[in-house]
Amino acid sequence: MTIQTNETPARGPSEHNIRDQVVEAATAHFGHFGYEKTTVSDLAKAIGFSKAYIYKFFDSKQAIGEVIxxxxxxxxxxxxxxxxxxxxxxxxxxxxxxxxxxxxxxxxxxxxxxxxxxxxxxxxxxxxxxxxxxxxxxxxxxxxxxxxxxxxxxxxxxxxxxxxxxxxxxxxxxxxxxxxxxxxxxxxxxxxxxxxxxxxxxxx
Known part of the structure; x- marks a missing residue:
């Protein structure tokens, strides 16, 4: 699933890496606690990012699950x-x-x-x-x-x-x-x- 952003191309690689970090951390978190029992707030705390920052890359928990x-x-x-x-x-x-x-x-x-x-x-x-x-x-x-x-x-x-x-x-x-x-x-x-x-x- 491709996530479109309004960021300039120069910031693309950095943001792409962060997005990958979110997916990697979410994969580990869902793998331990389960998908349906985990909220975006739970995920934000586990990753160390704010909930708002995660929503910068994914508009919902399902969007993260879709990538995984x-x-x-x-x-x-x-x-x-x-x-x-x-x-x-x-x-x-x-x-x-x-x-x-x-x-x-x-x-x-x-x-x-x-x-x-x-x-x-x-x-x-x-x-x-x-x-x-x-x-x-x-x-x-x-x-x-x-x-x-x-x-x-x-x-x-x-x-x-x-x-x-x-x-x-x-x-x-x-x-x-x-x-x-x-x-x-x-x-x-x-x-x-x-x-x-x-x-x-x-x-x-």
């Missing part, structure tokens, strides 16, 4: 891209996509529980970062399906967008923060079983 959430989702996207980069077939890309998403989500839940709460709030309230992430996943699924159809791996009768949306909905309980917390025990096996089911349904 976007950063985490960018890391997740990088994990996914690396996982499928050298997959030899579209079928293998789908398998790796599902596995990478469930493993990364489960890892975030277990090892960064408080920051996971930000992702849950972002998903619940449909923050722009969460909506963009969901759209990116749908597009990625669609591209993989297209690749599989061109290679003769997948059937071509079902409308492409219908197929992509259906696959996304099958994956959603294991990649959506709000739903994953109820599916942690089965996430690993689901990544294998459901991807196999999806691939069988895609067979020509």
């Amino acid at each position: 959430c976007a950063n985490r989702l960018a890391q997740l996207a990088e994990i996914v891209d690396q996982a499928i980069a050298d997959a030899p077939t579209a079928s293998e890309k789908l398998r790796r996509l599902f596995r990478a998403l469930t493993e990364a989500g489960s890892d975030l839940f277990f090892h960064d529980r408080m920051l996971y709460d930000i992702a849950a709030v972002a998903s619940r309230d449909n923050w722009p970062s969460a909506a963009a992430h969901q759209q990116r996943l749908r597009q990625l699924i669609q591209l993989i399906i297209q690749e599989g159809r061109q290679a003769g791996e997948f059937e071509r009768k079902t409308p492409l967008d219908e197929t992509a949306n259906a696959i996304y909905l099958v994956m959603r309980p294991y990649i959506c923060p709000l739903q994953l917390q109820y599916s942690l025990d089965t996430a690993s096996s689901a990544a294998v079983l459901l991807s196999s089911l999806i691939l069988r349904s895609l067979s020509p």
